[in-house]
Amino acid sequence: MQFYEDIAVGHKQAFGHYEVTREEVIDFASRYDPQPFHLDDAAAAQTHFGRLSASGWHTCAMTMAMLVENLKANKQAGLGSPGVDQLRWKKPVYPGDTLRCESEVIEKRRSASRPEMGIFKSKLTVFNQDDEPVMEMVSNGLIRTRDPQGTD
Template identity: 60%
Template sequence: MPYLEDFEVGQTHRFGRYEVTRDEVLDFARRWDPQPFHLSDEAAAKTHFGSLSASGWHTAAMTMAMTVAEADTREGGTLGAVGIDALRWLKPVKPGDVLRVESEVLEVRRSEKRPAMGSVRSRTTVFNQQDEPVMRFEPIVLYRRRAG
């Protein structure tokens, strides 16, 4: 991951590719979000989803997997996150979808209490293979500074 000084407001980054599988949707739902429309084609057909769809939390987890995979290819100092604002699931994610991520930096702040670090707030949007946004949120991530 980059350091705090590598970020500027307005900067954008596109990354990731994640193929959503039926088995993964079912496995995640069984363990973490066992609602009928995540577990059964028949139950999902009776809802506004129309067919089996991934849990929104699964979509968030897949996004995290893409983010970590991208971070492993970059050098620097991420220190975790303080939270997520404005999380919205915009469109159901279905088995067979292929997801990708776009992120835009909204704010870069140096920490007054901890001079060796700061935070970056960004708007992250996850898209499916048809370039339709399926999820949007604003993570606030902590980064090391090159010089404290």
């Protein structure tokens, strides 16, 4: 099990593999972001996207799926997240793209009010199959401490 004490600032990690399908792009957009360029080829062709593209929120959801798989594989003692500090969609994500992630821990600290948990901040970049960054975010994670009385 990976605890707060096991996380090192500067640690980098590459993970994930997500194949974006046309059906999933349309299904997600139909439910949560029903803009024409996420639903219709002809409408999308008339925009700067040039063709059907995934919602940015769908890109976030696909990224979350990869993150959770990575957390499970590494058996992290995660406790959720208090939020995201920054989110940027850099390039459109299209059906047929394959996404992957790279992350770097950029800071960490023990919770002042909850000694059984720590907080760490990571910069996450999502890439497509051409190694082009399609999304970047800075997120905060909560994680159990192995020793609530310990120090950093």
